[in-house]
Amino acid sequence: xxxxxxxxxxxxxxxxxxxxxxxxxxxxxxxxxxxxxxxxxxxxxxxxxxxxxxxxxxxxxxxxxxxxxxxxxxxxxxxxxxxxxxxxxxxxxxxxxxxxxxxxxxxxxxxxxxxxxxxxxxxxxxxxxxxxxxxxxxxxxxxxxxxxxxxxxxxxxxxxxxxxxxxxxxxxxxxxxxxxxxxxxxxxxxxxxxxxxxxxxxxxxxxxxxxxxxxxxxxxxxxxxxxxxxxxxxxxxxxxxxxxxxxxxxxxxxxxxxxxxxxxxxxxxxxxxxxxxxxxxxxxxxxxxxxxxxxxxxxxxxxxxxxxxxxxxxxxxxxxxxxxxxxxxxxxxxxxxxxxxxxxxxxxxxxxxxxxxxxxxxxxxxxxxxxxxxxxxxxxxxxxxxxxxxxxxxxxxxxxx
Amino acid sequence: xxxxxxxxxxxxxxxxxxxxxxxxxxxxxxxxxxxxxxxxxxxxxxxxxxxxxxxxxxxxxxxxxxxxxxxxxxxxxxxxxxxxxxxxxxxxxxxxxxxxxxxxxxxxxxxxxxxxxxxxxxxx
Numbered sequence: 001x002x003x004x005x006x007x008x009x010x011x012x013x014x015x016x017x018x019x020x021x022x023x024x025x026x027x028x029x030x031x032x033x034x035x036x037x038x039x040x041x042x043x044x045x046x047x048x049x050x051x052x053x054x055x056x057x058x059x060x061x062x063x064x065x066x067x068x069x070x071x072x073x074x075x076x077x078x079x080x081x082x083x084x085x086x087x088x089x090x091x092x093x094x095x096x097x098x099x100x101x102x103x104x105x106x107x108x109x110x111x112x113x114x115x116x117x118x119x120x121x122x123x124x125x126x127x128x129x130x131x132x133x134x135x136x137x138x139x140x141x142x143x144x145x146x147x148x149x150x151x152x153x154x155x156x157x158x159x160x161x162x163x164x165x166x167x168x169x170x171x172x173x174x175x176x177x178x179x180x181x182x183x184x185x186x187x188x189x190x191x192x193x194x195x196x197x198x199x200x201x202x203x204x205x206x207x208x209x210x211x212x213x214x215x216x217x218x219x220x221x222x223x224x225x226x227x228x229x230x231x232x233x234x235x236x237x238x239x240x241x242x243x244x245x246x247x248x249x250x251x252x253x254x255x256x257x258x259x260x261x262x263x264x265x266x267x268x269x270x271x272x273x274x275x276x277x278x279x280x281x282x283x284x285x286x287x288x289x290x291x292x293x294x295x296x297x298x299x300x301x302x303x304x305x306x307x308x309x310x311x312x313x314x315x316x317x318x319x320x321x322x323x324x325x326x327x328x329x330x331x332x333x334x335x336x337x338x339x340x341x342x343x344x345x346x347x348x349x350x351x352x353x354x355x356x357x358x359x360x361x362x363x364x365x366x367x368x369x370x371x372x373x374x375x376x377x378x379x380x381x382x383x384x385x386x387x388x389x390x391x392x393x394x395x396x397x398x399x400x401x
Numbered sequence: 402x403x404x405x406x407x408x409x410x411x412x413x414x415x416x417x418x419x420x421x422x423x424x425x426x427x428x429x430x431x432x433x434x435x436x437x438x439x440x441x442x443x444x445x446x447x448x449x450x451x452x453x454x455x456x457x458x459x460x461x462x463x464x465x466x467x468x469x470x471x472x473x474x475x476x477x478x479x480x481x482x483x484x485x486x487x488x489x490x491x492x493x494x495x496x497x498x499x500x501x502x503x504x505x506x507x508x509x510x511x512x513x514x515x516x517x518x519x520x521x522x523x524x525x
Contacts, residue, residue, distance in 0.1 A: 105508030
């Protein structure tokens with residue numbers, strides 16, 4: 001009986017062992033397979049990169065010649081690139097795509113012409129209607145880099161695309177193309193359940209520049225605080241002097257603290273003297289510390305000496321950032337500001353004010369020390385003299401006429 | 402002809418700037434990182450340096466500060482060439498001791514003109 005039961009009682013243990021072994025072997029097999037896949041992918045990528053480099057190497061100097069001073073050379077280069085065979089074109093295309101977003105002027109025009117002649121632009125216009133999200137987004141980016149204005153109506157439509165990536169790419173493209181009519185719709189998207197991220201809209205609006213001032217001023221009265229905040233911020237970034245009153249009004253009476261903070265910052269950036277009084281009012285009154293701190297900084301951006309007494313009075317402010325920013329701003333007001341800091345530094349306004357003033361003056365001293373480094377650079381002149389004597393460079397500074 | 406140290410980690414931009422400046426007669430020493438550019442500038446002081454800000458290792462602003470802090474290279478004019486276009490970035494560039502600040506996207510022709518202008522200003 002026991003001879004029969006013994007193998008039976010050992011069967012589960014044997015089964016478990018073989019199951020564990022099988023699992024281990026499977027796992028090892030998967031790891032090995034994964035390793036092979038990774039290595040193969042890397043090898044293939046390396047081969048592809050080397051092949052592309054090999055094919056593009058002879059063409060690369062031709063591409064650079066597009067930027068040549070000599071117009072004949074540039075035109076010859078354009079013709080040579082337009083006539084490349086398909087393999088060479090595909091090898092050099094990534095470099096050209098990469099340059100597109102980084103250059104402007106004649107080189108950008110040459111690249112745009114080349115892309116037009118090779119049919120790349122037409123393909124991108126078609127891809128704006130492709131089913132693939134990646135193709136739509138890539139096409140929008142490319143057409144934006146090419147400043148292809150004919151694509152603007154479709155790019156407007158793509159601001160409502162189901163894919164966030166495509167909406168973002170389209171907004172960025174409209175900004176790069178410089179289509180000012182896109183400002184209103186893009187600001188509107190901020191209110192539509194955040195269809196576009198605020199930073200994307202802001203970046204595109206800044207690129208559009210002063211031409212969208214009217215849209216921004218209109219958006220400063222929008223019912224959605226986020227739209228108002230972005231509009232005010234951009235008015236500051238594009239230094240919309242003509243919108244100063246609208247921004248002052250937002251600082252004084254907007255119901256949103258965030259909008260008022262951005263209005264204070266914007267007034268500093270715009271730089272109009274009419275902003276001094278409203279900013280001083282905000283700094284001195286019992287407002288939110290964050291708003292008062294930004295207003296104190298904005299008064300420094302304005303650099304108006306008449307703000308010195310008001311800022312000096314804030315050096316003793318219990319809110320650290322208000323006092324700190326007031327001290328830093330006083331440094332930027334010239335003699336009046338420095339005199340106020342010097343007075344505060346000896347303790348006339350109290351210990352807290354003295355600490356902030358001393359810190360600001362110490363930073364100013366370090367900055368001054370850095371600045372005097374440059375006149376001290378006479379030793380470098382002596383070195384240059386030595387080099388001139390060696391014939392390495394000609395004249396006091398070798399510059400071709 | 403002036404000697405230009407160029408620090409730019411983007412090979413396309415580096416080649417383009419080097420080509421453009423060589424075309425107008427300058428001798429260009431291109432580097433893909435700040436440390437190599439700084440080492441080269443200390444070993445053989447250039448007439449001008451063009452620095453990208455965001456590079457592997459140390460940034461262009463740090464290179465600029467290091468150039469300024471060394472009496473041997475303190476006089477080298479520096480142009481910052483970067484995609485960072487915020488007012489605070491530009492302010493930081495000049496605070497680090499830069500003589501000029503060019504924002505990408507940039508025009509190669511304008512860059513060449515700015516190099517000439519900075520060199521002429523230093524020469525004056």
